[in-house]
Amino acid sequence: MPSPADAVRNEDDGTIAYYDRTAEAYAKATLDVDMAPIYRRFLAHVPPAGEILDAGSGSGRDTLAFLDLGYRVQAFDASAELCALSSALTGVATRHLRFQELDDENAFDGVWACASLLHVAEAELTDAIVHLVRALRLGGALYMSFKLGRGNRVTHDGRMFTDMDEPGLRAIFRELPQARLDDVWISGGEGTLKGRADWLNAIAIKQEGGGGL
Secondary structure (H helix, E strand, O other): OOOHHHHHHHHHHHHHHHHHHHHHHHHHHHOOOOOHHHHHHHHOOOOOOOEEEEEOOOOOHHHHHHHHOOOEEEEEEOOHHHHHHHHHHHOOOOEEOOHHHOOOOOOEEEEEEOOOHHHOOHHHHHHHHHHHHHHEEEEEEEEEEEEEOOEEEEOOOOOEEEEEOHHHHHHHHHOOOOEEEEEEEEEEOOOOOOOOOEEEEEEEEEOOOOOOO
């Protein structure tokens, strides 16, 4: 009988297989989504010409936008096919890895995880966020977005989602003294295909030592 860890990995692999299989169509569908309002909210916490990590970069849309705005950008994605498309679009060599494999420390002024952490199983989400916070410099900002809801689900196309609401996210950050939630808001269509879902957005700031919400 498979262990809980094996079950999580199988669902994770199903999600990656979906994006490998549909990479070009997915990139075409999301490339022109207007992210400007959310960029402004995130970049208010990032110094001009600062370093940003695009965590789960997909087509490379956001990597390219940050480059065009004068930021230095690195990127990674768990889908090899999306890594190839992102690298071709942006000229940035997009790393092929999962959140839990990220080993950067104190390297970035901002980490952008737009509609990407939502594919991490709930049981592994805190660990994934810890890896992203570790990659930030002190005072750096982490942007995250999730479909509004609560708990794990697998859709008909094989993708796994962890839906999140504000109490659930605040509960995670109460256990992470190295970061505090600075801004939490709900949007309906901003940063995704219009009308598809309500989204929970959040920005967390890396801090020294204790605290939490």
